[in-house]
Amino acid sequence: MKTVSIENIAGIRSGSATVKPGLNVVQASNFQGKSSFIASIRTVMGATGHYGDHLLTEGEDTGSVVLETNSDSYAVTVTREQGERPVRSGTPYLATDTDQVSARLFAFLGEDNPIRRAVRNGEDLTEYLQAPLELEDIDAQIRTLKEQRDAVDARIDTAETAAAELPAVQEKVTQLTTELESLRARRDELQQERVDDLQKGDPSDQLSSSKSRLQTVKNKIERIENRIERTTERKADKQSELDELTVPSEPVDSIDVEKREQRIAALRDQIHLIEDLYHANRNMLEDGDLDRITDVSRTVSGDDITCWLCGKESTKRELSGRLEAMQQTIEQLRADTNDLQEDITEYNQQQRLIEQRRSQHDRLEQERKQLGAEIQDLNGERRTYLSKRDALEDEIQALADQLDTTESQYTETLTDVKTEIRTKAARLDEARERLDTLDDRKSDLEGLREQQAGYETEIESLRTRKTETQYELKAAFDTAVSEIIDRFAPGFDHARFDIRTDPQGEIEGFELNIARDGRQTTVDALSEGEVELIGVAVALAGYRVYDVEDRTPIVLIDGISQLASAHLRKLIEYLEATTEILVTTAYPEAGDFEAHIISPDEWDVVSDRDPAPA
Structure with a gap:
């Protein structure tokens, strides 16, 4: 049992x-x-x-609703600052946006339900049917996972390259180790032969050290020049991308987006106001008890009615014509709203394109500058090592000249062996360091592949979930329509969703397909009651697919005056089986219900203080 207490909400x-x-x-x-x-x-x-807006009583600045259940209490306050739209605060029963939107679309089926309204107007239902999925932003999750997967893919490529290179480097380490041991044995033999010649101050040691350092410097210069060449190529590539990139100029026809949005809001307020006036007068003219509010003279040729607004004599046909003119005004306001929205959308798309191209241009320009700075640094480093090379060559030449006069063939041989030992040792150290690096990268490969598989699984799971949900909506709608046809025997043969896909095969929308007498038709050809039944069927499809019964225990139904009393009762029976609590409205003429009857006799409503116009 739940108690609802209301202050200044709607009427x-x-x-x-x-x-x-x-x-x-x-x-x-x-x-x-x-x-x-x-x-x-x-x-x-x-x-x-x-x-839509929060429903605050007209002329009031604050309103509230308190819901008391057997175990909890929920309170919501609606306030309006001067000249502003109403704002909601407090603790509602449904805490998350997904729950609130799901209930609004699929469980709270008043006359202003967006799905029922879209069906009535022949509008695209895709936005509403996919709203819970959009709140979860599955596409953004997929994009993030793809970026993470691509980063792992790059690391896997590096690890696989390392694994492929590892045997050759291992072989190189083994070969250098063997060669170094052989050289050291040869050096020991030479030293044993000429122990006396290998006393302290032997110039061959200094010459050997200088030659080894010279070889190291030359290797360094070669690596630097290779890096300069690669970096120069990369800089040229960036420049080519910059040359090919076209940055659009600012749109010639600039628009005031804020002003158009304000105009859209104003038009929508006008639409809501005129729609309310239209529906109220239409319901009074078609279904209301006119005798209660005005004079009606019923004749053979038609009813003569005293207009309850202006007091002038008229006919029902003339009043209906005025209502049709009011409907045309609503349609024109909607067309104006759509035109303004299209202007804003086109302008925003142009601005986004300009910003994207500028961002890409700035990124390429920054990368090109960074590569240029890197080339300058490398050239500076190259000049430094060229100077070291020249100095070492001069030093070696001087040492060689000295040895030529003092050393025998033995000394030259020993110097060459020592030089080769130092060179081989340096190369061996580099090879071992490279081997350790490759081994570390290879060891990451299995874990990276597991991460890659995990990302692929998550991406596929999200895609599958989105696609399955969309097909579940189609199947659930087919089931709901079949149940409604069986219960109500409407004038249409069937209604179904046709799924619309993009060139990549991704589902991007739903199209409502209705058939009467075996031929495709539109909602304009159906009776108002049939249109409302289709709207309820669409909402029930979302209700079942998104498990709305687990989100809210209440289903609301209102504004189904287009259905005959018998059909209204069938609809209530149909909906009652789907929810724990069903709340609906009915006129006294509908008769008795086997239900808990809620009477507004004790309520203070707007009409009690503000009598309806004569």
């Missing part, structure tokens, strides 16, 4: 009611707060503000 200034498990029927005439009670439940559940 209810104050009131409270108890909602029980099973069917709850708010039964009363027009202007008694039925739809406002449904709006109050949506408010405390947290499902207002999504696809």
Whole structure:
């Protein structure tokens, strides 16, 4: 059992009611707060503000709804600063955006339900059917996982290259070790032959050391020159990319986005206001008890009616014509809104393209400059080593000249052996260091492949989940339509979702396909009751696929006056089986219900203080 207490929400200034498990029927005439009670439940559940404003009583600055359950309490306050839209605060029953949006779209089925409204207007349903998926932003998750996977792929390439190079480097280490041992043995033999010649101060040691250092310097110069060549090529590549990159100029036709957005908001407010006026007068003209509010003279040729707004004599046909003119005004306002939105979208797309190209240009320019600085540093380092090389060559030449006059063939041989030993030892150290590096990279390979497989699994899981959910929506809608056709026997043969894909085969939307007498048709050719049944079927498909019954225990239904009383009862029976609590509205003429009846007799509603126009 749940108690709802209301202050200044929609048309209810104050009131409270108890909602029980099973069917709850708010039964009363027009202007008694039925739809406002449904709006109050949506408010405390947290499902207002999504696809519409928070529903604050006109002329009031604050309103609230408190929901008391057997174990918890939830309170929501709606406030409006001067000239601003209402803002919600507090603790609603539904805590997350996903739960709130899912309930708003698929469980709270009032006349202003976005899905029912979209079906009535023949609009694209894709945005609403995929809204819970968009809140999870699965595509962004996939992009992030792909970036992480690509980074791992690069590391795997490095590790695989290391694994392929490892045997050759290992062989090189073994070969250098063997050659170094042989050279050292040869040196020992020479030293044993001429022990007396290898006394301290022997110039061959100094010459050998200088030659070894010279070889090291030459190797360093060669590596630096190779790096300069590679870096110069990379810089040229960046320059080519810069030359090929075209940065668009600012759009010629600049627009004031904020001003257009303000105009859109104003148009939407006008649309909501005129729609409310249209529906209220249309319901009064078609379904209301006109005798209660105006004079009606019924004749054979038609009803003569005294307009309850202006007091002038008119006919039902003339009043219907005025309502049609009001509907055309609404459609024109919607067209104006769409034109403004398209201007904003096109302008924003141009701005994003300009920003992307500028960012790419700046990145390439920065990389080119960095490579240029790197080349300058390398050239400086090369000049330093060239100077060292020249100095060592002069030093070696001087030592060689000295040895020529004092040393025998033995000394030259020993010097060459010592030089080769030092060179081989340096190369062996480099090879061992390279071997350790490659071994470390290879050891990471298995773990990297596991990471790669993990990312692939996550990406595929997200893709599969999104695709399966979209196909589940199609299947669930087919099931709901089949159930409705069996129960209500409407005038259409079937309704289904056709799935729309992009060139890559990714599902990008749903198209509603309706058939009557074996031929495709549109909602414009259906009765209002049939259109509302299709809207309910679409909402139920989302309700089942997104497990909305696990998110909210309540389903709300309102504004189904287009259905006959018998069909309304069938719809209530149909929906009652899907939820723990079903709250619906009904006129007194609908008769008795086997349900918990909620009466607004004790409520203070707007119509009590502000009588309807004559």
